[in-house]
Amino acid sequence: MAFLDPRGDATVTVVEQHDGALRVREAAAVRVPVAEAVATLARARGDERAHPAARFWGAAALVALQLVARGRILPGVSAGDHDSWRAGPFDAADVQRVRELAGAMPATARAVPVETSAGAAEEAVLPDAEKLVRAFLDAVADAMPRSPGAVRATGTAAFADTRPVKVPRLRGWADEVAAGLDSGVRLSLRVEADDPPAGEFRAVVQLHSLADPSLVVDAADLWEGRDPGFGDRARIDVTVALRRAARVWPPLAGLLDVAVPDELTLSDGDVEQLLAGAAERLAAAGVEVHWPRSMVRGLSARAVVGGRDAAPSDLPSFLGGHHLTSFDWQLALGGEPLTAAEMDRLAEAHRPVVRLRDQWVLIDPDLARKARQRDLKPLTALDALGAALTGTVQLAELGDEPVAVEPSAWLRDLRDRLAEPEDLGPPDGLAATLRDYQLRGLRWLARMTSLGLGGCLADDMGLGKTITLIALHLHRRGSGPTLVVCPASLLGNWEREIARFAPGVPVRRYHGAARALVDDGFVLTTYGTMRLDAEQLAAHPWGLLVADEAQHVKNPASSTAKALREIPAGARVALTGTPVENNLSELWAILDWTTPGLLGPLGRFRSRWAKPVESGDSAAAERLARLVGPFLLRRRKSDPGVAPELPPKTETDRPVALTTEQAGLYEAVVREIMARIEDADGMARRGLIVKLLTGLKQICNHPAQYLHETAPRLAGRSGKLELLDELIDTILAEDGAVLVFTQYVAMARLLERHLTARGVATQFLHGGTPVARREEMVRRFQEGHAPVFLLSLKAAGTGLNLTRADHVIHYDRWWNPAVEDQATDRAHRIGQNRPVQVHRLITEGTIEDRIAGMLAAKRSLAESVLASGEAALTELTDAELAELVELR
Numbered sequence: 011m012a013f014l015d016p017r018g019d020a021t022v023t024v025v026e027q028h029d030g031a032l033r034v035r036e037a038a039a040v041r042v043p044v045a046e047a048v049a050t051l052a053r054a055r056g057d058e059r060a061h062p063a064a065r066f067w068g069a070a071a072l073v074a075l076q077l078v079a080r081g082r083i084l085p086g087v088s089a090g091d092h093d094s095w096r097a098g099p100f101d102a103a104d105v106q107r108v109r110e111l112a113g114a115m116p117a118t119a120r121a122v123p124v125e126t127s128a129g130a131a132e133e134a135v136l137p138d139a140e141k142l143v144r145a146f147l148d149a150v151a152d153a154m155p156r157s158p159g160a161v162r163a164t165g166t167a168a169f170a171d172t173r174p175v176k177v178p179r180l181r182g183w184a185d186e187v188a189a190g191l192d193s194g195v196r197l198s199l200r201v202e203a204d205d206p207p208a209g210e211f212r213a214v215v216q217l218h219s220l221a222d223p224s225l226v227v228d229a230a231d232l233w234e235g236r237d238p239g240f241g242d243r244a245r246i247d248v249t250v251a252l253r254r255a256a257r258v259w260p261p262l263a264g265l266l267d268v269a270v271p272d273e274l275t276l277s278d279g280d281v282e283q284l285l286a287g288a289a290e291r292l293a294a295a296g297v298e299v300h301w302p303r304s305m306v307r308g309l310s311a312r313a314v315v316g317g318r319d320a321a322p323s324d325l326p327s328f329l330g331g332h333h334l335t336s337f338d339w340q341l342a343l344g345g346e347p348l349t350a351a352e353m354d355r356l357a358e359a360h361r362p363v364v365r366l367r368d369q370w371v372l373i374d375p376d377l378a379r380k381a382r383q384r385d386l387k388p389l390t391a392l393d394a395l396g397a398a399l400t401g402t403v404q405l406a407e408l409g410d411e412p413v414a415v416e417p418s419a420w421l422r423d424l425r426d427r428l429a430e431p432e433d434l435g436p437p438d439g440l441a442a443t444l445r446d447y448q449l450r451g452l453r454w455l456a457r458m459t460s461l462g463l464g465g466c467l468a469d470d471m472g473l474g475k476t477i478t479l480i481a482l483h484l485h486r487r488g489s490g491p492t493l494v495v496c497p498a499s500l501l502g503n504w505e506r507e508i509a510r511f512a513p514g515v516p517v518r519r520y521h522g523a524a525r526a527l528v529d530d531g532f533v534l535t536t537y538g539t540m541r542l543d544a545e546q547l548a549a550h551p552w553g554l555l556v557a558d559e560a561q562h563v564k565n566p567a568s569s570t571a572k573a574l575r576e577i578p579a580g581a582r583v584a585l586t587g588t589p590v591e592n593n594l595s596e597l598w599a600i601l602d603w604t605t606p607g608l609l610g611p612l613g614r615f616r617s618r619w620a621k622p623v624e625s626g627d628s629a630a631a632e633r634l635a636r637l638v639g640p641f642l643l644r645r646r647k648s649d650p651g652v653a654p655e656l657p658p659k660t661e662t663d664r665p666v667a668l669t670t671e672q673a674g675l676y677e678a679v680v681r682e683i684m685a686r687i688e689d690a691d692g693m694a695r696r697g698l699i700v701k702l703l704t705g706l707k708q709i710c711n712h713p714a715q716y717l718h719e720t721a722p723r724l725a726g727r728s729g730k731l732e733l734l735d736e737l738i739d740t741i742l743a744e745d746g747a748v749l750v751f752t753q754y755v756a757m758a759r760l761l762e763r764h765l766t767a768r769g770v771a772t773q774f775l776h777g778g779t780p781v782a783r784r785e786e787m788v789r790r791f792q793e794g795h796a797p798v799f800l801l802s803l804k805a806a807g808t809g810l811n812l813t814r815a816d817h818v819i820h821y822d823r824w825w826n827p828a829v830e831d832q833a834t835d836r837a838h839r840i841g842q843n844r845p846v847q848v849h850r851l852i853t854e855g856t857i858e859d860r861i862a863g864m865l866a867a868k869r870s871l872a873e874s875v876l877a878s879g880e881a882a883l884t885e886l887t888d889a890e891l892a893e894l895v896e897l898r
Contacts, residue, residue, distance in 0.1 A: 011047040011067070012039040012122070024121040025134045034123065034134055044146070045153030048075070063119040070111060070143055074150035077104070081294070083151040085169050087184035092174040095155060097147035099254075101196060101296050105220050108147070112140035195240065195247040196220055197255065198298040201276070201284070203305070203363070211276040213299075215265065217248060230272035251297075258295045259288045281362045285374045305363060305370045306344075309356075311380045313403060313415045314340040315394045321420035326462025329395070334388035337403075339380040340416070343367060357381040392607040398425045399640065400633045404618055412633065424461075428640040432456040437484035442477060442511045447645055447652050451478045454643050456485050459554070459581035464604025466560065466584040468644040473652065474840055475585045476507045479556055482583070483532065484512055489580055490553025491530055497559055498536045502785040503811065504558075508532055520547075521781075537562055537570050544573035555579035560586040563603065564596035566612060575603060587835065588828045589642060594620040594634075601641055608641065647838070659838045661848040663862060664737075666729040668710070668853055668897075675709045675716065676856065676897050684895070688888055699891065703857065706895060708754070710853040711822055715757050724764045730821060730851045731764065737849060738770060738798060741817050747797045748817040751833045753824055758800045761821070765798060772798040777805035788812065803833055813842040820850045825861055855898040 012022050018040040025034055042050075048071045054060040055068025077083065077097050082104070088094045100108070120142055123134040156172045168175045200214040217232060219225035219240060227236070232244055252271055256263040261280050265271035276284075284292075285307075289299040301307060318336040322328035341348045341356065343366055348356065356364055362373050387405070389397065397403040398417035405413075417425065431453035436444050444452065451467055455478070458465040469475050483492045494504055501519055508517045516531030521539050527550050540547060555577055557563060563571040582604045590597050598615045601608055609615045622630035645652050668676065683702040690698055708715045712731055714722035724731060734750070741748050752758050755776050765772045773787050773796045791799050792814045799812065803824055815837040824830050830850075838846040852858045886894065 011042050011044055011051075013042060013047075014038070015040045022122055025117075025123050025136065026121060032134060043153070044149040045156075047071075048150060048153075061118070062116050063121075066115055066119045067146070070146050071150065073107060073111060074147045075154075077147060078151055078154045083155065085184070087177055087181050088174075090174075091176050091178040091181065093168045093177050093180075095148070095152040095169065097144070097151040099296055100220070102218065102220055108143055109140060112143045115139040115143070195244055195251060196296055197248065197251045198300060199292070200300045201281075201302060203302055211278075211281050213274045213276055213280075215248070215252075215272055215274075216300075217244065228272065230270060233270045233272065255292060255295060255297045258291050258297075259283070278361055281372075282375045285362060285372060286376060301372060305372050307372045307374075308344040309341060309371055309373065309377050310343075310345075311339050311341045311377050313386070313408075313413050314338060314418065315389055315397045315403070315415055316418035316421045317416075319418065319420075321423075325424065326460070329391050330462040331391070333391045335391060335394035335421075337386045337389045337394070339384040339386065341377060341381055341384075343371065353381050353384060357384075390607060392605065393610075394421060395424065396608060396637050398422065399428075400636045402633060427461070428457070430457075432460070434485065437481055437487070439484045439487075439512055439514070440481050441513055444477070444481060445474070448474050448478050448481075451475075451643060451645075452481045452485065455479075455482045455583060458641070459486065459583070462581065463641065464582035464584070464601075466586065466589055466600050466604055466642045468586055468589045468642055470587050470645065470647045470835065473645060473647065475587075476504065476558075477511050479583065479585065480508055480511050483515070483554060486553060486581075490551055491528060491533055492554040492556060493533045493535065493547065493550075493552045493577070493579070494556045494558060495535055495537055495540045495574065496557075497562065498538070498781045498784075500558060501534050501536065501781055504532070504534050537574075540577075541570050541573045544576050548577045552577065552579040553581070555582045556585065557582070557603070558585045560584035560600050560603075561588055561596070564599050566599040566602070571599065571603070575606075587832055589644070590828075594623060597638065597642075601638060605641055609637070657838075657842060657845045659834070659846045659848060661850070663850050663852050664733060665852055665854045665859070666733045668729055668856065669713075669727055671713050671727055672709055672729065672853075673897060675713055676706060679705050679709065680895050680897065684888075684892060687891070699886075702891075702895065706857050707822060708757075710856055710858050711752070711754065711757050712760060714760060715754065718756075722760070724760060729853060731761075733851060734761070734819065734821065735768070737817070737819060738765070742770070742797055746817055747791070747794070747815045748799070748819055749812060749815045749833075749837055750798060750800050750819045750821055751803045751830075752800070752821040753803045754822070755802055757821065758802060762800055765800075770798055771796045772800055774800040775805065776802040779805070791815075801833070801836075803829065810836045811839065811841065812836040813839060816842075816844040816846055818846065818848045820848070823850065823852070823858060823861060823865075825865070827865055857895050859898075860894055 012020065014022075014024070014037050016038050018038040020039045020041045021036050022039045023034060024037050025032055027033075047067075051064060051068040051071040052075070053068070054064040055072060057065070060068070074097065082098060082100070083095050084098050086094050086096050117136060120137050120139060122137070124137050156170055167173070168177050196218040198216045198218060200216055202212045202214060204210065215229035217227050217229060217240060225240075227240070229248060232240060232248070248271065249266070252262055252265055256266065261274065261276075261283075265274055284299060292299055315337050316335045317338065317340065322333070341353060343352075348366070352366055355366070356373065356378060359373060359378060362375070363370050364373055365371070386408075389403070393403070394417075397415040398421040401415060402412040403415045404411065431450065434453055434456060436442075436449065436452075447469075451469070455465060455467065459482070467475050467478065469478075479494075486492075496504060498521070501521060505517055505519065508515060516528055518526070518528050518531070518533055520527065520533050520535040520543075525539070525543065527533060527546075529551075535543075535547070557574060563574055565571060584600045584604050586600065589600055595612065595616060598609050598612055598620070602612075609619070619630065619634050623634055679702065683698055683705070687695055687698045687702070705716060710730065712724065712728040714724060714727065726732075738748060750758075750761065752761070758774055758776065762772055762774045773790065775784060775787055779787070787796075787799075788810060790796055791812060794814060799815065818834050818837050820830055820833070834846070834848050850862070852862050
């Protein structure tokens with residue numbers, strides 16, 4: 011392709027309009043190989059600012075790419091004996107499209123003249139448009155299949171390498187292919203039958219003119235001389251086309267051995283092959299199959315679940331038990347289901363045709379098999395519900411591919427009920443006014459638990475999951491006590507919230523030395539105590555079991571998750587702001603606890619759902635969303651109408667330079683450990699990588715942390731610490747309060763020592779802080795006694811209500827945005843009335859800088875390779891790791 015450009019280093023002769031006449035001139039141009047020009051031209055097609063010539067060739071590029079995508083390319087040999095691809099074979103629609111495209115070609119799209127007469131520009135002749143279009147289609151077809159991968163896949167350079175390959179030995183074969191490509195004939199097969207019950211089938215060969223689509227004759231007429239205008243090459247064209255078609259469907263090869271290839275006698279097996287897919291393959295190769303009008307192909311099959319079952323009288327018992335639901339094939343003719351007798355007649359048919367409803371019906375072998383084996387393996391109640399929700403079922407006996415399913419009327423009704431929450435108001439005894447979204451959450455939970463199904467309330471932190479659950483308990487009053495399992499830091503919050511919003515409802519902590527159970531109200535316990543006393547708790551009758559901060563049991567193999575599964579209850583509810591932190595298997599762990607069996611075994615869930623979804627399969631993601639949607643209620647603070655009173659949140663990355671000491675330590679550690687990593691493998695290598703990453707993060711925080719100094723000098727040695735001082739000074743001068751998060755307890759202790767020495771009132775909460783002490787620290791911070799709250803990220807990232815803070819500082823990064831967001835939500839939650847500013851301290855030119863960029867580019871955890879933190883980075887190659895940790 012030649013693009014006119016004054017900066018070009020090539021020269022072309024062009025014809026152009028000038029002063030109302032034509033002139034021929036030499037113009038500078040850039041010559042671009044077609045393969046490289048296609049992408050630019052395709053973009054130009056839809057750009058109104060582009061030149062008409064560029065837009066035209068963009069349209070031609072689209073046609074060429076569509077031909078390649080349809081497999082409409084054939085190999086050949088060029089005039090110089092080189093391997094080449096050509097576009098084709100064309101069907102009638104392709105020919106028409108090429109002609110219409112050529113007819114629309116502007117003169118400027120072919121401005122290089124075929125010939126010119128000196129001084130007589132008005133006699134300049136432009137190239138034939140259709141020949142140019144076809145040459146361009148061939149050029150695109152020749153470029154697209156060629157790549158190094160194609161050479162490796164085929165084991166040969168011919169027709170695969172980007173460089174031309176001499177193939178003179180293929181000239182004869184190429185001429186045969188070209189003859190078929192350039193022919194003006196298309197074939198079709200007309201199937202005829204004398205007497206359907208016993209007579210034979212025949213396939214009659216028909217010819218269609220590409221030049222005149224209305225011209226159709228039988229091959230017998232052509233061979234007998236009754237040729238209304240197909241030309242001298244027609245017989246050769248038919249033979250070549252039959253040879254190509256026989257490669258797609260071998261029975262046609264019999265026509266190549268007879269004098270007149272006019273018709274082929276078909277066995278029942280041949281007819282079954284055509285019905286089972288051979289006809290579609292022939293159509294893709296340009297040979298249509300036409301069935302007799304006296305026979306219909308209106309049979310269809312659908313998988314029906316629950317069609318032979320009566321609606322369960324007790325849905326909670328049905329869904330929570332081990333009941334099975336019928337699952338079978340239902341065949342229909344023209345959309346009308348077949349009766350049992352008609353299904354039997356179809357199953358007993360010995361030929362690919364059967365008489366149904368006063369007409370002959372062609373039978374696809376697959377449909378006949380479904381009629382004979384119509385009863386499929388029954389589904390569990392939850393599998394049947396899942397099929398109703400997704401509209402598909404995926405079973406090994408069905409090829410392990412999604413198969414469309416039709417639910418019975420009662421299953422459709424159940425599906426619709428899940429989409430229509432209970433119509434109820436706030437329960438009696440609730441001393442609070444529920445926000446609209448909280449009332450919707452209550453109605454949803456009431457519907458799910460009334461059906462014996464569990465659910466996961468996955469509202470953002472701070473949107474009031476606790477009060478919604480308290481309201482649910484009051485609504486279910488009389489169904490038994492509610493057991494709440496939560497982190498130790500939340501026991502006090504639950505107790506206060508229950509006393510505040512449900513005064514008079516008994517509440518008891520099952521924690522500490524004196525542990526006792528009650529038969530009414532709330533029982534609060536921790537995950538640790540639940541794990542120790544799982545047997546005692548399992549023996550007690552619970553109306554409702556609640557797992558707060560349910561991400562604590564996201565690992566189904568953990569002893570905590572296993573203990574929680576052993577406790578029976580009338581209904582189960584999970585509360586979490588992050589149903590998926592790292593991967594979809596965590597979602598499985600939560601929902602398989604709330605509604606066991608919904609998502610099947612973990613291995614099957616990973617293969618059928620997690621892997622396709624995490625690899626970008628949008629269809630699988632949509633089906634999974636339909637399946638889990640009724641069981642997962644997710645609302646975010648940013649959703650319209652959820653929390654309009656919540657003040658804004660501003661997030662800022664604060665770049666900071668390393669000190670000379672930090673830079674020296676950083677480079678030394680990179681050199682030393684990278685040298686050891688290059689000589690290691692397996693677990694030893696992974697351990698060294700984790701050691702490297704941890705060391706670098708500690709150096710970025712402060713040299714004293716990395717060097718484990720017992721009595722360090724802190725000031726002047728860390729860029730982060732200097733910036734922290736500046737931020738805190740500004741915050742305190744404005745009468746603000748700040749949460750400072752770090753993932754390292756040792757670093758938090760250094761910060762506590764440093765700030766205390768500066769006279770800044772601080773307090774420090776970590777995983778070892780006793781529950782009573784935690785509650786006292788929260789109270790003191792909320793009352794303004796200590797404006798700087800140092801917190802261990804994992805120990806204090808959930809559950810705490812710290813709305814006194816209007817600033818949040820992440821001293822170091824956790825490399826998982828969901829964990830950081832949870833920590834930030836200690837301040838940015840309902841009850842906060844000031845804007846919240848979030849500061850992330852990031853050392854420039856270091857691994858922190860690179861990771862921050864990656865996190866910004868991939869905020870969605872399901873897509874992020876960093877979701878599992880350092881563990882994902884242990885699989886990097888030496889070169890990738892060196893690039894990641896290099897100090898720049």
